[in-house]
Amino acid sequence: MRDIVKPVEDARKTKTVSLTVQERRERHRETLRSDLIEAARKLVQEEGYDGLTIRKLAKRVGYAPMSVYSYFADKQDILLALAEDRFAILARRIEENTSDDPIEALRAVMTEYAAFGLGNPNEYRIVFMTEKTRPPEGMTFEELDASNPAMLALLGRVEACIAAGRLKGDPFAIATILWSIAHGTISLLITFPFHEFGDPDAYVKRMCDLALGALEGQDVQPLSDNPGGLCRLTRK
CATH class of the missing domain: 1.10.357.10 (Tetracycline Repressor, domain 2)
Structure with a gap:
């Protein structure tokens, strides 16, 4: 009986951990997106519309330019x-x-x-x-x-x-x-x-x-x- 119950308990723990990790990832993604928006705001404030580029934005937040496209399709x-x-x-x-x-x-x-x-x-x-x-x-x-x-x-x-x-x-x-x-x-x-x-x-x-x-x-x-x-x- 214990052998049957134990895997169920482990599965529940695994599911709980997985949900927590997923929530953390989502929260992390939202934070990074907010960081990009704030960096874009500062670039626009400092340099105007033409000053906002994907490359400049990526450099401002320390990302590779391609990483920005994970959050935004384009400028x-x-x-x-x-x-x-x-x-x-x-x-x-x-x-x-x-x-x-x-x-x-x-x-x-x-x-x-x-x-x-x-x-x-x-x-x-x-x-x-x-x-x-x-x-x-x-x-x-x-x-x-x-x-x-x-x-x-x-x-x-x-x-x-x-x-x-x-x-x-x-x-x-x-x-x-x-x-x-x-x-x-x-x-x-x-x-x-x-x-x-x-x-x-x-x-x-x-x-x-x-x-x-x-x-x-x-x-x-x-x-x-x-x-x-x-x-x-x-x-x-």
């Missing part, structure tokens, strides 16, 4: 991973910056968005101003924004303002208008830093004041007959 794949990482960080910063006043909470989204862009101009260009990270042709808002926590955070703050009676109209339209204003402001500030905009923080505040002031009291209609799936995402 564009790295850029997309970097964009996703930046969106997640931006969303966390937005969640940490809130207010009991729904309008001020909404303003915080725009100021955090601006602070991210102005503080990380090369990264902002990669995420928002390059063909390499442009959504595929035909992708709907529902597909795009399902993986964009920052935009969902903006929409959530807009809906809170509507619920409090501070804004009125279609939440997707309001969120898109505010996003357009914020993106346009940041793009101008980082593309034309020599222009006489004055203090960047003061300029951003002025744009926020004008945008929110213009929307208060307006009944904002949908942007089109099919405004997209972003609003539906927050109601599932």
